[in-house]
Amino acid sequence: MxxxxxxxxxxIFVALLILIGAxxxxxxxxxxxRLRDLYERLHTPTKxxxxxxxxxxxxxxxxxxxxxxGVSLHEVLVAVFLFITAPVSAHLIAKAALHQRSxxxxxxxxETLLEKHDGHGAKPRPDAxxxxxxxxxx
Amino acid sequence: MNELPETGLxxxxxxxxxFLLVTVAVLLSLWRLLIGPDQPDRILALDTLxxxxxxxxxLLDIKLASSLYFEAAxxxxxxxxxxxxxxxxxxxxxxIIE
Numbered sequence: 001m002x003x004x005x006x007x008x009x010x011x012i013f014v015a016l017l018i019l020i021g022a023x024x025x026x027x028x029x030x031x032x033x034r035l036r037d038l039y040e041r042l043h044t045p046t047k048x049x050x051x052x053x054x055x056x057x058x059x060x061x062x063x064x065x066x067x068x069x070g071v072s073l074h075e076v077l078v079a080v081f082l083f084i085t086a087p088v089s090a091h092l093i094a095k096a097a098l099h100q101r102s103x104x105x106x107x108x109x110x111e112t113l114l115e116k117h118d119g120h121g122a123k124p125r126p127d128a129x130x131x132x133x134x135x136x137x138x
Numbered sequence: 139m140n141e142l143p144e145t146g147l148x149x150x151x152x153x154x155x156x157f158l159l160v161t162v163a164v165l166l167s168l169w170r171l172l173i174g175p176d177q178p179d180r181i182l183a184l185d186t187l188x189x190x191x192x193x194x195x196x197l198l199d200i201k202l203a204s205s206l207y208f209e210a211a212x213x214x215x216x217x218x219x220x221x222x223x224x225x226x227x228x229x230x231x232x233x234i235i236e
Contacts, residue, residue: 007146015152018197022156022163025193029163032170032186038178045167045186053189056156056196063200074208078192078215085219089185092226097178099230 010066017059024052037105038097046090054079149200156197164190181225188218 031044057075064072099118101108108114167190171183195211228234 008148011146011149014200015148018149018152018156018200021193022159022197025190026159026163026166029166029170029186029190032183033166038176038182041170041179041182045182045189049163049186049189053193053196056193060196060200064205067203072205074205074212075196078196078208078212081212081215081219082189082192085215086189089219089222089226092223092230093178093182093185096181096226096229097176100176100178102176102178 010062014059014063017055017062021052021055021059024048024055026052028052038102039094039104039106042090042094046086050082050086053082057082153197153201157194157201160190160193160197164194177229178226181222181229184225185218185222188214188221191218 025048028044028047028049031048032041035041035044057079061072061075064075095117098108098114101114164187167183167186171180171187174180174183192211192215195207195214199205199207199211224234
């Protein structure tokens with residue numbers, strides 16, 4: 001009687017975590033399609049999707065700890081790795097977009113600031129319009 | 139075909155809904171990968187795509203009640219991150235290893 005109740009409770013808990021995780025994962029990809037420029041689109045995959053996958057991994061850890069002897073720790077490894085790497089990749093993608101002068105709805109930072117962060121070996125894209133102003137004769 | 143190990147009705151229902159939602163998420167990020175107007179958009183879509191694949195593999199593991207695919211999920215997460223870093227660095231510096 002008690003074991004049946006425990007089984008039911010664990011299943012309800014795992015099912016709730018799976019629904020939350022899958023919902024947040026879908027929300028992340030929906031925002032990726034729906035939002036309007038790249039700097040807005042960076043938000044949803046890095047926050048909502050990471051939270052969703054983390055919830056799914058917690059569900060898996062609870063499920064395997066309950067079903068098999070011993071504590072299941074593989075999932076924690078994947079979760080820690082994803083939680084560490086998500087901000088790093090978002091930062092690198094944002095830097096690449098700023099370097100390419102990807103258009104933003106709320107305006108980019110001033111060009112002097114952007115050039116300072118471009119580094120030495122890098123050239124801005126040739127169709128960036130700020131470079132063409134001083135070369136006009138007269 | 140092997141018979142699946144028995145899991146309760148509630149868990150099976152939640153797994154079915156979870157597979158549906160994550161598959162729709164994969165399709166949405168694939169759509170962004172196809173229409174993405176710029177190169178950083180496509181890198182971001184690829185990043186989302188591999189995280190969604192990790193989610194699908196975790197759901198498959200719970201469904202099959204075997205921890206067979208965790209290594210695959212870990213490898214996809216690792217190489218996906220390496221790929222994202224390499225692509226973003228190529229766009230930023232014009233070279234990957236300087």
